Amino acid sequence: MCAKMNRERIDEIVASYNYEEIRIGVLGSHSALEMGQGAKQEGFEVVVVCQKGREKTYTKHYKNLFDHVMLLDKFVDIIKEENQDKLRELNTMFVPNRSFSVYVGYDNIEKKFSVPILGNRHMLRSEERNAPRNQYYLLKKAGIKLPKIFSSHEEIDRLVIVKVPEKERRIERAFFYASSPKEFEKRAEERIRKRIIDRKDLEEAIIEEYIVGAKFNANYFWSPITDEIDLLGFDRRIQTNLDGVLDLPAGEQLEARISTQNVEIGHMGATMRESQLEKIFEAGEKFVEVCKKEYSPGMIGLFALQGAMTKDLEFYVFDVSPRIPGCPCVEPTSPYMKYKYGKEVGPGR
Numbered sequence: 001m002c003a004k005m006n007r008e009r010i011d012e013i014v015a016s017y018n019y020e021e022i023r024i025g026v027l028g029s030h031s032a033l034e035m036g037q038g039a040k041q042e043g044f045e046v047v048v049v050c051q052k053g054r055e056k057t058y059t060k061h062y063k064n065l066f067d068h069v070m071l072l073d074k075f076v077d078i079i080k081e082e083n084q085d086k087l088r089e090l091n092t093m094f095v096p097n098r099s100f101s102v103y104v105g106y107d108n109i110e111k112k113f114s115v116p117i118l119g120n121r122h123m124l125r126s127e128e129r130n131a132p133r134n135q136y137y138l139l140k141k142a143g144i145k146l147p148k149i150f151s152s153h154e155e156i157d158r159l160v161i162v163k164v165p166e167k168e169r170r171i172e173r174a175f176f177y178a179s180s181p182k183e184f185e186k187r188a189e190e191r192i193r194k195r196i197i198d199r200k201d202l203e204e205a206i207i208e209e210y211i212v213g214a215k216f217n218a219n220y221f222w223s224p225i226t227d228e229i230d231l232l233g234f235d236r237r238i239q240t241n242l243d244g245v246l247d248l249p250a251g252e253q254l255e256a257r258i259s260t261q262n263v264e265i266g267h268m269g270a271t272m273r274e275s276q277l278e279k280i281f282e283a284g285e286k287f288v289e290v291c292k293k294e295y296s297p298g299m300i301g302l303f304a305l306q307g308a309m310t311k312d313l314e315f316y317v318f319d320v321s322p323r324i325p326g327c328p329c330v331e332p333t334s335p336y337m338k339y340k341y342g343k344e345v346g347p348g349r
Contacts, residue, residue: 005110005121014116017091023047023068025092025115027075028058029099031326031347036065038348047092049083051075051103075103079112087115096124096323119301123291123322129163129206133294135320142290144283144305145316147209153184156207162188164205166261167198175262177210191259211316213308216272219325219347220284221302229284231277232302232347233334235327238266267326269333272309279315283307287320302347 024039026032028050036058039046045067048058052073058066068090070083077083087094094100094117101109106125113121125131126138139146150156159179166172174197178184184207191197219232239262245253272280283305292298304325307317324347331346338344 005112005114009114010116013088013114016088017116019091021045021091023090023092025049025087025090025094027078027097027100027103028055029075029103030097031324031328032058032097033062033065034326034328034331034346034348035095035097035324036062036348038346040065041349047087047090049075049078075099076105076108078104079108084113084115092116093118095119096121097326098127098321098323101125101127101323119323120291120295120297120299123295123299126295126322127320130204135322138287138290138294139317139320141294142286144286145314147211147316147318149209150207153178153188153207154181156181156184159210159212160184160207161210162205162207164197164201167195167201172261172263176259194259196259196261208318211308211310211318213310213316215306215308216270216280216315217304217306217325217327218280218284219302219304219327219330221347222284222288222299224297224300229281229288230340230345231281231284231336232345233330233336234270234272235267235325235329235333236270237262237264238268239263240265267329269329271333271335276309276313276315279313283315283317 023045024035025047026035028048032048036046036048046065047068047070048066049070049072050058052071055071059069070086072078072083092115094115096117096119101124109121109124126134128134129136136146136149150160156178159177162176162178162184163173166174174191176187176191178187188202192199215236216234217236218234221230221232241258242260242262245258245260248256287305288299299322302324304321305317306319307315309315327347331344
């Protein structure tokens with residue numbers, strides 16, 4: 001196998017497919033239900049790849065959305081040739097989600113996964129802040145406002161949010177806040193002592209200026225066919241244990257001294273003041289244009305810019321999802337696609 005998946009190889013696979021029997025494939029996690037529903041709305045059969053012990057959502061409770069189930073010991077087993085053969089035999093077009101990136105891995109996706117996907121497989125890695133040409137690089141090149149990034153905790157001169165992997169659950173980030181080098185050291189030691197984070201991971205932690213503003217995740221779809229961008233809508237995150245701590249009165253928060261963790265557990269729909277929508281479209285368009293240059297042919301399909309609108313009505317972006325964001329609340333709560341198409345259109349569709 002070549003260093004990266006050969007475009008000609010994928011073209012050959014697509015050319016061999018029976019176009020009347022194309023099926024949509026997805027990993028059974030993160031946003032599979034959205035994709036299943038959207039594919040069904042458009043008349044496609046759906047292939048779901050499940051991991052043993054995590055399959056009942058797809059094989060029992062929402063089995064109506066899925067026509068073919070591939071049950072594996074581990075998600076990463078999707079890379080095995082016999083499993084890829086099955087996907088190709090089903091004429092599968094695979095939709096990558098965050099779980100696909102995390103459990104299968106970027107090297108496998110870029111070098112070994114010879115199944116056509118919706119999107120740009122080489123852009124998935126840009127989500128990692130320690131990767132070359134990562135999301136910070138792309139945002140800067142695009143001229144999109146983003147928080148100041150500090151190279152050392154000793155430089156901290158304002159409120160920051162520190163993003164570091166959890167000790168036990170590596171796919172989750174244990175956020176904490178600090179406004180000085182001394183406070184950083186104090187908060188870090190508390191979390192090391194409680195075994196939330198590991199000391200060695202602090203060396204790779206991202207120290208990012210905390211943007212005080214209203215949080216919005218803007219969800220987009222860019223089509224290379226029309227070269228047009230759609231705003232699917234906005235969502236906001238529900239996070240544990242942060243939300244539970246914030247539900248306490250201020251006195252109890254101080255007395256409890258609970259180390260907060262921003263583990264995403266759900267989503268809420270949101271809308272934005274109409275006069276500010278042009279800024280959101282502009283940010284999405286700028287991101288699309290820079291991706292065309294840096295990751296040709298670009299940011300194909302679904303993506304999200306997660307950010308905050310400040311009191312000065314400036315939109316700062318602090319996180320990018322270069323794949324389906326996973327926000328099932330957008331279709332029923334957002335009016336923006338309905339304004340354009342006259343009907344609700346969610347990420348899956």
